[in-house]
Structure formats: structure tokens, C-alpha cells
Amino acid sequence: MALEHLFQGSALNGVDAKGRVSVPAFLRSVIERRGDARTIVLAKHETFACLSAYDPAYAALKHSKIERLLEKSEQEEGAQLAYQQRNLLAFAVSEEVPYDSTGRILLPAMMRRKGGISDLVLFLGVGETFQIWNPETLLGDDRIPEDLKDVCRYRLEERGLA
Amino acid sequence: MALEHLFQGSALNGVDAKGRVSVPAFLRSVIERRGDARTIVLAKHETFACLSAYDPAYAALKHSKIERLLEKSEQEEGAQLAYQQRNLLAFAVSEEVPYDSTGRILLPAMMRRKGGISDLVLFLGVGETFQIWNPETLLGDDRIPEDLKDVCRYRLEERGLA
DNA sequence: TCAAATCCCATTGAGTCCCATGGTCACCCG
DNA sequence: CGGGTGACCATGGGACTCAATGGGATTTGA
Numbered sequence: 486m487a488l489e490h491l492f493q494g495s496a497l498n499g500v501d502a503k504g505r506v507s508v509p510a511f512l513r514s515v516i517e518r519r520g521d522a523r524t525i526v527l528a529k530h531e532t533f534a535c536l537s538a539y540d541p542a543y544a545a546l547k548h549s550k551i552e553r554l555l556e557k558s559e560q561e562e563g564a565q566l567a568y569q570q571r572n573l574l575a576f577a578v579s580e581e582v583p584y585d586s587t588g589r590i591l592l593p594a595m596m597r598r599k600g601g602i603s604d605l606v607l608f609l610g611v612g613e614t615f616q617i618w619n620p621e622t623l624l625g626d627d628r629i630p631e632d633l634k635d636v637c638r639y640r641l642e643e644r645g646l647a
Numbered sequence: 648m649a650l651e652h653l654f655q656g657s658a659l660n661g662v663d664a665k666g667r668v669s670v671p672a673f674l675r676s677v678i679e680r681r682g683d684a685r686t687i688v689l690a691k692h693e694t695f696a697c698l699s700a701y702d703p704a705y706a707a708l709k710h711s712k713i714e715r716l717l718e719k720s721e722q723e724e725g726a727q728l729a730y731q732q733r734n735l736l737a738f739a740v741s742e743e744v745p746y747d748s749t750g751r752i753l754l755p756a757m758m759r760r761k762g763g764i765s766d767l768v769l770f771l772g773v774g775e776t777f778q779i780w781n782p783e784t785l786l787g788d789d790r791i792p793e794d795l796k797d798v799c800r801y802r803l804e805e806r807g808l809a
Numbered sequence: 810t811c812a813a814a815t816c817c818c819a820t821t822g823a824g825t826c827c828c829a830t831g832g833t834c835a836c837c838c839g
Numbered sequence: 840c841g842g843g844t845g846a847c848c849a850t851g852g853g854a855c856t857c858a859a860t861g862g863g864a865t866t867t868g869a
């Protein structure tokens with residue numbers, strides 16, 4: 486499964502009073518090249534305290550990935566349960582939101598809570614998907630490589646928020 | 648994975664007031680032979696204080712390498728986390744920039760900082776990728792072979808900057 | 810009917826495009 | 840052989856486009 490168009494790059498955008506966020510144009514262009522949707526799917530990230538986001542077409546792919554994982558580890562203890570849990574997280578704890586003509590989405594309240602989002606969000610391309618972080622959370626996570634934290638700090642400075 | 652077209656050669660170009668740089672024509676021609684993109688991907692070099700650059704197709708290759716790594720070690724402890732970290736570094740700490748009809752890119756401010764770039768850049772073809780250096784940094788790095796530094800000095804002289 | 814969500818328009822500043830210049834090199838023809 | 844000519848490349852500058860964001864107006868749904 487080699488996806489042709491990959492998400493990459495980073496950006497720090499503001500959340501306005503209405504809860505709106507501009508999805509960076511370079512991410513939107515990948516979404517639109519992968520399909521013709523002007524919609525993104527938001528989910529809780531399985532490893533980090535952030536949100537994972539992708540285009541609707543990728544959601545289907547994700548499903549088959551989970552299936553494949555199950556088949557691989559079927560005989561193992563607890564495989565079924567792990568499978569059920571993964572599926573729940575991937576699909577029940579997710580929401581599809583459209584972006585408008587200026588490229589903004591409205592972050593649903595639940596997702597804002599799950600991702601610990603306040604008034605600034607850091608977008609990070611990760612190839613097949615992209616992530617949406619509260620920059621403070623990222624800086625506080627010790628599993629995050631230092632080079633990436635540098636990117637985050639740089640983006641904050643750029644906005645005059647040392 | 649033997650790439651057919653390889654980056655080679657060197658050039659010293661200027662960065663103008665807007666932060667624009669001409670990508671040497673001999674590098675662009677490799678990019679366009681590898682795929683039909685007119686964009687390059689910039690990333691911090693993992694070893695040296697310079698930037699690493701390649702075409703989008705090579706980025707996809709990099710991605711599938713990481714995927715394969717994951718599948719190999721899926722059951723292992725911490726495999727998932729290592730995978731996440733690799734992906735973040737490969738994609739979030741990089742930027743894709745298009746070059747215009749005259750072959751120029753705009754060096755993003757973050758990359759200029761990461762690569763210690765000021766007003767002169769040295770391009771070095773290194774096979775699968777190419778590197779972008781501040782010539783001063785290269786001359787000051789004691790891991791760089793003297794022969795290569797000579798190339799750098801030669802390019803500087805050529806421009807009347809002994 | 811009220812609040813929330815969507816749409817529409819305005820601003821501004823960064824990024825992109827387009828055209829022009831000058832230099833170098835290769836090629837061609839006298 | 841030598842000068843002319845044209846192509847291509849690096850570079851400068853001005854004009855313009857578009858992305859990110861703010862605010863008001865309109866619609867939708869409980």
C-alpha cells in the first residue's frame with residue numbers, strides 16, 4: 486500500500502473565538518489530491534495525547550490495516566480484545582468534519598477535549614496522516630524527539646510566543 | 648533500490664533579499680527525470696549541520712522503508728512508538744517546496760535556521776540526495792575531507808570571495 | 810426563539826509569478 | 840581560427856495572488 490501523496494511539514498495556527506482553525510493549505514492540497522473530498526476525519530491518536538487526522542479515503546484503509554493486524558496475531562492471547570479495542574478507538578472515537586471555502590474547520594468540543602486543545606494548534610505531517618497537537622502538550626511529552634520539539638519552539642517564536 | 652538518476656556535482660549560489668535561491672539546473676534535471684515533480688523536499692541532515700534535499704518520489708521511498716520496518720517488528724515491545732517517532736522525524740521535520748519556472752525555491756525561514764544558512768549556499772550532489780550547506784559551516788567542520796573543502800574554496804574564489 | 814454553526818466579505822502580509830538583465834558557454838559560419 | 844550569435848542559467852525587482860484570520864450576517868436545529 487504505497488500512498489502517492491504524503492502529508493509533510495508543520496504549521497502553528499490559531500483557534501479563534503468561535504473554535505475555528507485554518508487547516509494549512511499544504512495539508513489540504515494532499516487531501517484533495519488523494520480524493521476530491523473537502524473533509525477531514527479526526528480521531529484520538531493511539532499513542533500520543535493529540536489528534537490524528539486524515540482524509541475520508543484513508544479511513545477505509547485504516548480499517549483493513551486493523552484487520553490485517555488481527556489476522557497476524559489471531560492465536561495470541563487477548564488478540565480478539567485488542568482488535569475490538571482498536572476498532573472502537575479508530576471508528577467510534579472519531580468525527581468527520583468538512584472545511585469551508587477558506588479552509589477552516591470547526592473543532593468539535595469533544596475533540597478539543599481529547600486533544601487537550603486550547604487556542605493554538607500545531608499541525609504535523611506524518612506521511613499517511615497528520616497530527617494536531619496542543620504545542621504545550623508536545624513540548625511536555627518525553628517520547629517526542631528533541632528535533633521535533635525544536636520545530637515546535639521555532640513555530641512558537643515565529644508567532645512571537647517565546 | 649537502485650535509483651537510476653543520481654545527484655552529483657557542486658555549485659555555489661546566492662540567497663537574495665527575499666530568501667530565494669536558484670536550484671542548480673543539473674540538480675533540477677535529476678529531479679525531473681526521477682518523477683515529474685517540480686518540487687524538492689528539504690530536511691535537516693541527520694549527521695551534519697546542513698540541509699538534506701531530495702525529490703518527492705524519494706520521500707515516498709523513505710516512507711515505505713519505515714512501513715516495512717514496522718511490519719517486521721510489529722509484535723516487539725516499543726515497536727509502535729519507534730515507528731511513530733521515525734515518521735514524525737521523517738515528515739514533520741521537513742518541508743516540501745516547489746521551484747518556479749526560473750528554478751528558484753524560497754528557503755523557508757525554519758530551514759534557513761536549521762541549516763545555518765545566510766546569503767550563500769553550497770549545493771552538493773550525494774547520489775540519492777543532495778545537500779545544502781552554508782560554505783563557512785562546511786569549511787569549519789573537521790569531519791569534512793580536505794578535498795571537498797577545496798571544492799568549496801574553489802567555488803568561493805570563482806565568485807571572487809576568497 | 811436562542812444558540813450554534815455556516816456563509817460571506819474584508820484585511821494584510823507572505824509567498825509566487827512574470828519580465829528584464831547580464832554573464833557564460835557552445836556552436837556555427839565566415 | 841576567431842568572432843558572432845543564440846541558448847541557458849543565475850539573479851533582481853515589481854506586481855499580483857492567495858493563505859490565514861477577524862468580524863458580521865444568515866441559516867439551522869433543538
